Amino acid sequence: xxxxxxxxxxxxxxxxxxxxxxxxxxxxxxxxxxxxxxxxxxxxxxxxxxxxxxxxxxxxxxxxxxxxxxxxxxxxxxxxxxxxxxxxxxxxxxxxxxxxxxxxxxxxxxxxxxxxxxxxxxxxxxxxxxxxxxxxxxxxxxxxxxxxxxxxxxxxxxxxxxxxxxxxxxxxxxxxxxxxxxxxxxxxxxxxxxxxxxxxxxxxxxxxxxxxxxxxxxxxxxxxxxxxxxxxxxxxxxxxxxxxxxxx
Numbered sequence: 001x002x003x004x005x006x007x008x009x010x011x012x013x014x015x016x017x018x019x020x021x022x023x024x025x026x027x028x029x030x031x032x033x034x035x036x037x038x039x040x041x042x043x044x045x046x047x048x049x050x051x052x053x054x055x056x057x058x059x060x061x062x063x064x065x066x067x068x069x070x071x072x073x074x075x076x077x078x079x080x081x082x083x084x085x086x087x088x089x090x091x092x093x094x095x096x097x098x099x100x101x102x103x104x105x106x107x108x109x110x111x112x113x114x115x116x117x118x119x120x121x122x123x124x125x126x127x128x129x130x131x132x133x134x135x136x137x138x139x140x141x142x143x144x145x146x147x148x149x150x151x152x153x154x155x156x157x158x159x160x161x162x163x164x165x166x167x168x169x170x171x172x173x174x175x176x177x178x179x180x181x182x183x184x185x186x187x188x189x190x191x192x193x194x195x196x197x198x199x200x201x202x203x204x205x206x207x208x209x210x211x212x213x214x215x216x217x218x219x220x221x222x223x224x225x226x227x228x229x230x231x232x233x234x235x236x237x238x239x240x241x242x243x244x245x246x247x248x
Contacts, residue, residue, distance in 0.1 A: 007041045007068045008209040011222050012176050012238070015169045016096065016125055017042060018226045019240045024049055027121050027242070029091030035081050035112060036098040040065030047074030050091070055084050058201045081112060090116045094123040100142045101200040109158035119247035122160060126151060128167055128239040132177065135184035141199030151241055160243035170236035172225040177237050 009017060020042065024032075029050045037043040037054035039061050046052050052074035056062040062078045069076050077083050093115045102108045113122055127137065127145040137145065148165040155163050169176070209218060229236060 005068075005071070006044050007039065008216070009041050009218060010209060011218050012169060012173060013041055014218055014222045015173065015226060015229060016238060016240070017045065018229070019166065019168045020094075020096065020123065020125065021045070023123055023240065023242050024092070024094075027092055027123070029121070031090045031092070033084055033090040033093040033115055035084075035093060035095040035115075037061075037065050037069070037076060038097075040068035040076070042094075042096055043074060043076070044068040044072050046094070047072035053077065053085065053090075055079050055081055061201075081108075081115065084115060087115045088117060090120055092116065092121045092123060096125045097127070099124060100126050100137075100144055100146070101140075101196075103143055103196075105143070106154055106157060109154055109160075113158050113160055113243075113245050116245050118245055120245050122155075122241075122243045122245070124151070124155075124241045124243075126239050126241075128237050132237060134177070134181045135188070136177065136180040139180075139184035139187060139190070139199065141196045141201075143196070146239055148239060151239055155241060155243045159246065161246050162244040163241065164243075165239055165241045166233040167236035167239055168229050168233075169225075169238045170229050170232040172222065172229075173237040 032046050032050045032052045034043050034046060034054040037056045043052065043054050043065055047069050054065065054069065054074065054076045056065050056076060056078065057080045059078065062076060066076045093112055095112065099105050099108060116122060127142065130145045130147060133145050152163050152165055
């Protein structure tokens with residue numbers, strides 16, 4: 001894989017990346033740990049913004065992430081957060097579309113926050129609006145969606161401070177959710193035949209663009225919506241949170 005190549009992003013992920021990229025640039029971390037990097041869509045980009053390490057428990061996704069991220073100078077470990085090397089030393093830890101897949105999300109946050117150094121940051125993204133929980137959430141193994149209040153409370157309970165939250169993907173994300181829900185209804189038999197764990201393991205591979213030209217078309221197509229979502233940080237079916245581990 002060329003060290004200059006970037007994996008294509010799906011439309012929702014491209015909208016999310018615009019928000020995450022701005023947050024990471026503000027934090028300016030030297031060392032980055034990603035928890036559950038999936039196929040490496042964000043990881044290949046984050047590896048160009050600092051010394052990057054990731055963990056990914058699903059073997060198929062880990063192999064894809066390794067191929068994308070290693071040429072960019074990053075490291076991808078096959079396993080969960082307990083396999084992360086050098087815990088407690090990272091300037092920033094991040095997990096994108098991971099927390100909603102965990103039954104004990106509060107326990108996960110309590111274990112994730114100490115992975116960063118005192119004063120370091122935790123950056124998360126999750127699906128927003130509990131009332132919008134639908135067929136797609138079931139299809140990919142979600143336990144829940146979050147309101148900004150719920151996510152903020154969980155982060156505070158885990159010990160995080162300086163918590164900021166913003167919605168993203170307004171207005172395009174609502175249409176994308178509708179399309180994904182309809183697709184999930186057509187595939188409802190797959191949900192009945194699989195466990196939450198199995199659906200979670202494969203969620204990072206669902207609807208991912210495989211061709212670079214497809215990714216380029218997505219990037220061009222969502223450009224106006226990337227600008228539009230910046231005007232409505234309190235609207236949109238996705239949430240991005242930035243929090244900090246206390247310095248003392």
